[in-house]
Amino acid sequence: MSWYENNKMWEIFYDCMFDAESFQLAIEQCQHIVELLGQPINSVLDLACGPGRHLIGFAKLDLEVTGVDLSGFLLNQAANLIDQQGLSANLVHSDLLKYQPGQKFDLITNLFTSFGYYPKPADNQKVLDNAYQWLNPGGTFIIDTFGKEQVAHAIEPVHCTEYDNGDVRFERPLLIENMSVYANEWILVRGDKAFRWEYEHFVYTPVELTTMLKQAGFKDIEIYGSLTKDDYDLNAERLVAVARK
Ligand SMILES: C[S@@+](CC[C@H](N)C(=O)[O-])C[C@H]1O[C@@H](n2cnc3c(N)ncnc32)[C@H](O)[C@@H]1O
Known part of the structure; x- marks a missing residue:
């Protein structure tokens, strides 16, 4: 089983990754995304939607929303949260490459660093190829991840985060395989228990990501350091690509 197929780990680490503040942030991000498009839209597909943070944000903007994710646990969270808020979304439980x-x-x-997980580069390319095929003419694909330069600049041997609920998470990140892969180990100390999760995914420079997007057929590719169009540089927090069909 690949690390991202381990439903139990998404469950254990859920509170670290998706706290209430992150849901609020996602609502703001959806507004930024719609502003960034500069044209009215009706329908959105969120690839690897997780617990539906952005589905909620887009649904609040009255868009017709579909989310796909492999984790049944995260999709259940999404379904409950969307329901609680009286919103609606199509939720699809599928691997991105099997979804039709x-x-x-x-x-x-x-969004939120959900790209590059497949161990075979051709499979990650296929995600972009599919996104191109599934867009209406004039449609836009937006990817939000972190860039290779940013990781290389900011990586720390050990990083520790303490949460309000008392959990403590240690991270031990590395850049491996000629700096093409970000490999991280998370150790979560919760009460008298510790949980360990190792994961890794490809990281890309803007040039590498742009090349892949062009190969998929996209044109007019813009690179930013945030969803509010900050420059991509070593101070940027994210790598955002906006690609048009
Ligand atoms: C870091 S989380 C981000 C979730 C969501 N985009 C957000 O911003 O809250 C990555 C997500 O990718 C999903 N995922 C990983 N591999 C996948 C695959 N092959 N097919 C579909 N979803 C996948 C995980 O289940 C998880 O929900």
Whole structure:
């Protein structure tokens, strides 16, 4: 089993990754994304939607929303949260490469470092190829991840985070395989228990990501350091690509 298929780990680490503040942030991010598009849209597909943070944000903007994710646990969270807020979304439990949408979309997103997980480079390319195919003409694909330069600049041998609920998470990140792969180990200390999760995914420079997007067919590719169009540089927190069909 690949690390990202381990439903139990998404469950254990859920509170670290998706706290209430992160849901609020996602609502703001959806507003930024819609502003960034500069044109009205109706439909959105969020690839690897997780607990639906952005589905909620887009649904609040009255968009027709679809989310796909492999984790049944995270999709259940999404379903409950969307329901609680009286919103609606199509939720699809599937691997990204097995999903076959019955429609095309005005906007496709892949947010919060959810790209590059497949161990075979061709499979990650296929995610972009599919996004291109599934967009309406003139549609936009937005990917939000972190860039290779940013990791190389900011990486610390050990990083520790303490949470309000008393959990403590240690991280031990590395850049491996000629700096093409970000490999991290998380150790979560919760009460008298400790949980360990190792994961790794490809990291890209803007040039590498742009090349892959072009190969998928995209044109007019813009690179930013945030969803509010900050420059991509060593001070930027994210690597954002906006690609048009
Ligand atoms: C870091 S989380 C981000 C979730 C969401 N985009 C957000 O911003 O809250 C990465 C997500 O990718 C999903 N994922 C990983 N591999 C996947 C795959 N092959 N197919 C579908 N979803 C996948 C995980 O289940 C998880 O929900």
